[in-house]
Amino acid sequence: MARLRSVRALSNLLFGDPSHRLQRMIFREAARGFTLEQPAFPADLHLPPVFGRRLPERVVELVLAWTTYTPGARVLDVGHSNIMECHRRLLSRLRPPVHLTGIDIASPNYDVSSFYERSILADITNTGLAAESFDRIWCISTLEHIGMDNTGYTQNFKLDLHLDTIALGEMYRLLAPDGLLLITVPFGKFENHGWMRNYDLASWHRLLDPLREYGDVHEHYFRYDPDRGWKRVAASQLEMTGYYDHPNAGASGLAAVIIHKPAGKHIPARGT
Numbered sequence: 001m002a003r004l005r006s007v008r009a010l011s012n013l014l015f016g017d018p019s020h021r022l023q024r025m026i027f028r029e030a031a032r033g034f035t036l037e038q039p040a041f042p043a044d045l046h047l048p049p050v051f052g053r054r055l056p057e058r059v060v061e062l063v064l065a066w067t068t069y070t071p072g073a074r075v076l077d078v079g080h081s082n083i084m085e086c087h088r089r090l091l092s093r094l095r096p097p098v099h100l101t102g103i104d105i106a107s108p109n110y111d112v113s114s115f116y117e118r119s120i121l122a123d124i125t126n127t128g129l130a131a132e133s134f135d136r137i138w139c140i141s142t143l144e145h146i147g148m149d150n151t152g153y154t155q156n157f158k159l160d161l162h163l164d165t166i167a168l169g170e171m172y173r174l175l176a177p178d179g180l181l182l183i184t185v186p187f188g189k190f191e192n193h194g195w196m197r198n199y200d201l202a203s204w205h206r207l208l209d210p211l212r213e214y215g216d217v218h219e220h221y222f223r224y225d226p227d228r229g230w231k232r233v234a235a236s237q238l239e240m241t242g243y244y245d246h247p248n249a250g251a252s253g254l255a256a257v258i259i260h261k262p263a264g265k266h267i268p269a270r271g272t
Contacts (some may be wrong), residue, residue, distance in 0.1 A: 010134075015253060022249060023085035026059050030086070033063035041067050042180065042218040042258035045232065052229035056250020060222050060230050061140045061184045062090050064256055065246060068180050071095040073135040076174060078167075079142030080116065081108040082153055087140070091115045103127065103132070125166040132176040137258035139183045144196040150265050152195060165207055169267055177263040187221065187255035188241030198243040201235050204255055214267050216260040224252045 029052055031263035036046050044066065052059035069075070071094075075257055077083075080102030091100065092115065101118040102108075112119040122128065124139075124146065147163035150156075168183070175181050199201075223233045224246050238253040246250035 013243035015191070020085065020213065022055075023089070024128070025088040026084070027062070027089045029055055030059045030066070030090070033059075034066045038067050038139050040117070042260065045220055047230060047232065049108060050228050051231070053222075053226070054248055055184065056248055057184070057222070057224070058084060058086055058250065060254055061256070063270075064088060064182055064184065064220075064258070065090060065138050065140060067140070068136055068182050068258065070095055070136070072097050072099065074099045074133065074176070075101065075136040075138065076134040077102045078104075078137065078139040078171065080104050080112065080119070081106045083158065085142075086272040088115060099229065105150070106154050110217055125163050125170055127170060127174065129174055131173050132179075133174050135176050135179045137175055137179070137181045139167075139181070139187070143183055144185045144199065149195050152244045164185040167208075168207060168211065171272055172215065172259070172261065172267055175259075175261045177261055179261050181215075181259040181261070182256070183259075184254060186243050186251035187235075188238045188243070188245075188253035189249075191243055193243065198251070199255060200255075201239070208257060211259065211267070213260075216262065218258045218260070220256040220258075222256070224248055230248070230254070 011109065032048050033051065036048070038046060044159050045064070047060065047063065055115060061211055077100060079251035100116045101120065102112060102116045103120040103122055103124060105123050106122070107121065108119060141145050143164050147160040149159065186196070186198045187204065188198055188200065188218065190203055191198035221233055221235045222230050223237060223238055224230055225247060241253040
């Protein structure tokens, strides 16, 4: 065992930590997508023809975040306390002026001051923040953890599979008129892994359907292919896809929704 640790230490010294190499690879690949024109976004999204081979879904999610961003927009980043290095690289390259706020139930595991104007320790199901405070809201690979076992991050959580619905309603309340809400989750066949869930179409639409009356809902689905990487597909093509189907360091299917909030559209308060 000691010999194995020595070999790993020497390898890391010579070639770098494998986890850091992966993060650099994710960001470099995502940057290829940053350069693409997206004239029909958010209704449509283009990816390079062969994109993200041997890489997790974060490579697609970074392209989505980059494409929704507008300089000067007030951005809320949900679940910011444990974001990946590649996510932080994205934040450091956003065009100024940058107004980022992070919110999480867990304390950050890195120095957030280099990236965020504010870091809020609060529950996204009940933030206490003023309505319509943000022009962009990113909930990137976070919703699947809400209401699940978060002991790997904090003891400050509740077990309730319906909290994702409450979180979505709160994020929409925080979204300013003409704002965009980006949510991404692992997707395919429904799987409960305890610490997160892999959504299927029924559970995903249970979440989204009540909001269609109040916002413009643009759905996108992606599947990992060992030969071509990530590509857009119909939701039906992911029906039998499990989270761990491919050894790409992440999910095998991804659902993304971009919700545009028209002026004057508000979800009625409960009981009204």
